[in-house]
Amino acid sequence: MPSFIQEFDDGFAVLGWISSSGFAIMNLAGPFASIFVNKFGCRITTLMGGLLLSTGMMLASFANSTTVLFLFLGVLTGIGASLVFLSVPIILSQHFTKHYSTAVGIAYTGCSIGVSVFPLLTTKLISVYGWNGAILLQGALSLNIVLMGMLFKHKPPKHQRKTVSDTKKCENMEINEFQSSFQPLHNNDIHRSRTASDQDCNIQMVVKSDLERSNSNHPNSKHLDVDEDDEVHITSKSRLKPQCTKCPGVLLLCTTPIILFAYITTFLVSISYAAALTHITNQVVLMGFPSQKAALVLSSLGIGGAFGRAFHGWFVDHNLLSASTLYECALLVASAGTLMNPVLNRYFGCVISAVTIGVTVGILYPLFYTIMKQMLGLHQFVTASGLAHFFDGCGVMTGAYMAGLIHDKSGSYQTGIYIFAALFFLAACVFIPVVIMLRRQKVQ
Known part of the structure; x- marks a missing residue:
């Protein structure tokens, strides 16, 4: 983002919104991506997504205005990333049933490793080739997604x-x-056995x-x-209105209204996480530290995310903690970790806050798929994942713009950080009905 601020003079709110637009549209296009997965399968969807993502980043390197940058780096790249991102938990659900939480956590560890590595790599590439060349080279690296997608193998339920x-x-x-009908009559006792x-x-x-x-x-x-786990899910369509049964997403909300609490929770989480991910480097630069130290703060967020994604599944799969309980605890810790930033109000505080947010959000995002699988089973998992991505996208768009707007109005990030810590706590309160429902379901 600091490079965009030097290149384009459109304010922190607009540039923060554009910087996170790819991540936001990746989630907003979730329902669209779920249609592709249902129609073409995970392999073809991943190949198409990898090509769109790489093409969007390469074209964005030639942008001369924020509008063109948004169209290529935001819209085209975001749609491609959505096709890839949604295919991962779906293909894993076909191959892993017993240790699904661990499998998803390990798979999404790659995202956190990328967050920890790419800020330092991008800073180096910008210093050598400029921001245009850095985006162009990253687009070329993204073509490896196509090669990885070819390894996906569909496994029927x-x-x-x-x-x-x-x-x-x-x-x-x-x-x-x-054949036995032509045998003598005294062999009928054989047929009866x-x-x-x-x-x-x-x-x-x-x-x-x-x-x-x-x-x-x-x-x-x-x-x-x-579904694959031999769970029977009964849906009575006699209680639904005709218009509810035409759209799979609306049908899901009509038959399982409790899932709306989970979607609101992930919406609030995405607001706070997008604000930290987009603006934390710029906050460190405004505190007077060089861009290399700012990149290290973002890398620490990615390292924390890799740790949370890789190890949280072990607790769930070994029944040490239920998925919903671990999710609730992670929300509360994320709220406390966000408050460390303004309380310490120095570089060390930013690092501690980034690591805490990284670990907790690294737990929250992959664990959400485990919770949906427990609530709905596999027969509605693709549709539920697409809707979850849509709510995530709404939160990302809101959080990145809100953090920049608060800074433009107040001249500081402090007020916004308190607000985002409160949103993490509000998400924990909203998620309580889901925890209660899953516990009752387990007892029954």
């Missing part, structure tokens, strides 16, 4: 794999019965056909969805 094997078994049984698995096969065929006829003849009947 367990119940679908069982259906295929059961169908083949049923076909073989029908052939055997047809069929195995239990053959009987189960017939039962599955009858039940499946009965359910299909029931669902087609009775539009108000209940629909049963079985």
Whole structure:
């Protein structure tokens, strides 16, 4: 951001908003990305996203105004990043069921490592090639996403794999019965001693056909969805208005209204996190420290995030803490860590605050997918993830602009930091109903 301030004279609020626009649109395009994942799969979606992200960054290096910079670095790059970012938890959910929290945490550790490495790399590239050359080279590096996306392998859900094997078994049984119909009559006792698995096969065929006829003849009947963990989720469409069933996102909110509390929580978290991520380097520069030390503060935020993402899953997967309880504790610690910045009011305070925010947000973001999987199961996971990204994007756009606007009006970041600490605490209060609901669900 300091390079943009020197190049473009549009104020802290506008430039802070543009700097975070790529991250914001990455999340705002979540519902759009979920449609692509459902239609084309994770591999094709990741390839398309990697190409868009790289192209947007390369074109942004030629920008001569904030409008052009927003279109390429914000819109095009953000849409590409959204396609890539949403595919990761989806492809992991297909391959990991027992240790899903750990898998997601390790995968998103790469984001935190990037936050810790790229500020120092970008500072060096800007000093050598200018901000235009730095963005161009980073766009070229982003082409590696395409290579990584080629390694994605789709794995069908367990119940679908069982259906295929059961169908083949049923076909073989029908052939055997047809052949045995030509045997003498005294062999009928052999047919009456069929195995239990053959009987189960017939039962599955009858039940499946009965359910299909029931669902087609009775539009108000209940629909049963079985996910990979063999959990049955019943959704009654008779209580929904016709317009609610047309949009998957609206249908999700209508059938599971408690998830709105979780979305509001992630919206508030994104406001505070975007403000810290976008403006903390500029705050350090305004305190009189060189840009290299400012980059180190942002790198410390990324290091803390890598630690939180990598190790939080171990506590959840080993049942030391429930996902919702750990999420609630992380929100409270994030609020306290944000307050360390204005209280200490020096470089050391900025570093401590950045590390604390990095660790807690590193826990919050990947853990949110685990909580959604517990609440909804896999059958609505893609739609729920897309909506979560949308609320994240709204928070990012709001937080980056709000922090810059407060600085433009007051001439300092101190007031804004107190506000963002209060938003973390408010998010903890909003999330309490979700914690209560998940505990009751576990007891039942």
